[in-house]
Amino acid sequence: MELIVINTPxxxxxxxxxxxxxxxxxVVIEKPITSNADQAKELVDIAKSKNLMISxxxxxxxxxxxxxxKEILAKNLLGRVVEFESTFSRYRNFIKPGTWKETxxxxxxxxxxxxxxxxDQAVILFGLPEAVYADLGTVRTGGMVDDYFVIRFLRPALxxxxxxxxxxxxxxxxxxxxxxxxxxxxSFVKYGIDxxxxxxxxxxxxxxxxxxxxDEEFYxxxxxxxxxxxxxxxYEGPAGNYGAFYENIYRHLRLNEALETxxxxxxxxxxxIEAAYQSHKEERIIHLR
Numbered sequence: 496m497e498l499i500v501i502n503t504p505x506x507x508x509x510x511x512x513x514x515x516x517x518x519x520x521x522v523v524i525e526k527p528i529t530s531n532a533d534q535a536k537e538l539v540d541i542a543k544s545k546n547l548m549i550s551x552x553x554x555x556x557x558x559x560x561x562x563x564x565k566e567i568l569a570k571n572l573l574g575r576v577v578e579f580e581s582t583f584s585r586y587r588n589f590i591k592p593g594t595w596k597e598t599x600x601x602x603x604x605x606x607x608x609x610x611x612x613x614x615d616q617a618v619i620l621f622g623l624p625e626a627v628y629a630d631l632g633t634v635r636t637g638g639m640v641d642d643y644f645v646i647r648f649l650r651p652a653l654x655x656x657x658x659x660x661x662x663x664x665x666x667x668x669x670x671x672x673x674x675x676x677x678x679x680x681x682s683f684v685k686y687g688i689d690x691x692x693x694x695x696x697x698x699x700x701x702x703x704x705x706x707x708x709x710d711e712e713f714y715x716x717x718x719x720x721x722x723x724x725x726x727x728x729x730y731e732g733p734a735g736n737y738g739a740f741y742e743n744i745y746r747h748l749r750l751n752e753a754l755e756t757x758x759x760x761x762x763x764x765x766x767x768i769e770a771a772y773q774s775h776k777e778e779r780i781i782h783l784r
Contacts, residue, residue, distance in 0.1 A: 496520065497520065497521055497748070498520065498521045498522070498523065498548075498744070498748070499511075499515040499520045499521070499522050499523075500522075500523045500524075500552075501515070501522060501523070501524045501525060502525045502552070503525070504595045504602065505525075505527065505529075505530055505595075505602025505603070505607060506530060506595070506602045508524050508525070508527075508528055508530070508602075509529045509530070509534040509537075509538065512524050512528065512529075512538050512549070513537070513538060513541065516538065516541045516542055516545060516549070517541065519545065519547070520547070521547050521548040521549070521748065522538075522542070522547070522548070522549050522550070523550050523551075523552055523744065524549070524550070524551055524552065525551075525552050526551045526552055526553050526611045526612065526615070526764070527551065527602070527607055527611040527764055527765055527768065528549070528551045528761055528765070529765065530602040530607070531765065531769060532762060532765045532766045532769055535761060535762050535765045536762060539758040539761065539762060542758070543758070548744075548747060548748060548754065549758065549761070550744065550754060550755075550756045550761075551615075551756050551760075551761045551764070552740065553611075553612065553615045553740075553756050554737045554740055555612040555615070555616065555689070556615065556616065556619065556740070556755065556756075557707075557735055557736050557737050557739050557740060558688075558689035558691070558735050559689050559690075559691075559707055559708070559709045559732055559733065559734055559735035560673050560674060560685050560687065560688070560689055560709075560713075560715075560732070560735075561616055561674075561689075562733040562734075562735065563674075563685060563715055563730065563732025563733065564620070564674050564676065564683070564685070564732075565620070566732055566733060567676065567683050567715075567717070567730070567732075568620065568676075572680070572681065572683070572717065572719050572721075573676055573677070573678030573679070573680050573681050573682065573683060573719060574678040574679035574680030574681070574719075575678055575679045576654065576657060576676055576677070576678040577656070577657060577658065577677055577678060577679065578657070578658045578660075578675070578676065578677040579617070579620070579621070579657060579658070579659045579660070579674075579675075579676050580660045580661075580662070580672070580674065580675040580676075581616060581617060581659075581660070581661050581662070581673070581674055582661075582662045582663065582671045582672060582673060582674075582675075583609045583612075583613060583662070583663040583673070583688070584663075584664070584667035584670035584671050584673075584688075585609075585663070585664065585665050585667060586665065586666065586667055586668045587635075587665050588635060588665070588666060590635060590637050590638060590639075596608055596640070597638075597639060597640060598639055598640065599639045599640060603639075603640045604640035604641040604642070605640070605641055605642050605643065605663050605664075605665065606631055606641050606644045606646075606768055606771060606772070607768060609663045610646065610661070610663065610771070611764050611768060613646075613661040613663065614661065614764050614767045614768065615760065615764050617648060617651070617659055617661060618651075618760060618763050618764065618767070619760070620653075621648070621651035621652070621653045621654045621657060621659060622651050622652030622653035622654070623651070623652050623763050623767075623783060623784060624648035624649055624650060624651045624652070624659070624767070624783060625649055625650035625651075625652075625655075625784055626649040626650065626770075626780045626782040626783060627646060627647065627648060627649065627767055627770045627771055627774055627780070627781055627783065628647045628649065628774050628779075628780045628781070629644060629645065629646045629647070629770075629771035629772070629774040629775050630644065630645045630775060631643065631644045631771065631772065631775040632644070634664065634665070634666050635665055635666065642664065642665040642666075643663070643664040643665070643666070644661075644662065644663055644664075644771065645660065645661070645662045646660075646661040646662075646767075646771050647659065647660050647661075648660075648661075649780065652784075670686065670687075670688075672684050672685060672686050673685050673686060673687060674715070678719075680719050680720055681717065681718050681719025681720060681726075682716075682717075682718050682719070683715055683716070683717050683718075683719075683730065684715060684716045684718075685713075685715035685716075686713060686715075687712075687713030689707075689709075689735045690707075690709070690735075691706075691707055691735050691736075691737050701736075701737070701738050705734070706734065706736070707734035707735035707736050707737075708734040708735075709731075709732070709734075709735075711729070711731075714729040714730055714731050714732075715729070715730045715732065716728075716729060716730070717729070717730040740755065740756075743755045766783060767783065770783055
């Protein structure tokens with residue numbers, strides 16, 4: 496056995512991953528890899544010292560909606576992007592019993608759960624922010640953890656003037672757009688959340704035809720211009736494909752392909768989550784670099 500996948504409550508990730516690495520095994524850890532940056536750095540250092548792979552399962556890099564955003568940006572269809580909003584809308588107005596994610600256990604709460612995905616996606620696109628400002632909250636009656644957040648990136652490394660806002664809540668019965676981007680040439684607005692998780696729970700196979708492909712009603716709206724012509728149309732992006740994560744793991748271990756989720760990105764996500772909690776608690780901007 497060469498590879499161990501750790502998909503357990505967040506508070507156990509550090510212990511299990513450290514044991515696996517010390518036993519000489521590569522590891523894939525459910526995001527976030529640990530509950531704090533010091534533990535994450537220790538794991539990364541152990542992996543490097545033993546020439547082992549450590550990766551976080553950031554499957555939402557292969558969401559159809561995010562792939563559409565990446566494609567829009569790669570094609571420069573909006574010109575210089577000035578505003579980026581990423582929102583994960585959920586509606587569950589009760590506290591789900593019997594799950595660690597709804598307790599005060601470290602690693603529970605929406606910021607660690609969904610926030611780690613939204614943060615990871617924003618860092619991939621725009622780089623580590625110079626600072627963050629966050630507002631976290633518990634909006635459901637009887638809640639014990641944060642079930643609402645707004646996190647703002649200030650001066651991201653790859654686009655210092657860009658306004659970045661990440662948001663999620665369990666009380667969004669009417670969903671907000673999943674993505675909103677505005678640029679000097681136009682805008683892109685995308686509703687709907689990738690369906691792969693829902694389809695997997697329903698027992699569907701990733702080998703089925705049209706796996707990860709969105710229904711037309713969830714195509715984004717692209718309003719821009721090209722060659723002097725105004726364009727206002729639906730935009731069909733690539734199909735989602737969570738399997739691409741493990742395909743990359745295989746090619747990395749067997750063919751030395753670059754790892755999609757490298758150590759620096761893993762650490763950045765944890766650092767930003769910690770900074771978000773600190774920002775909320777102290778009601779101030781927290782600098783990261």
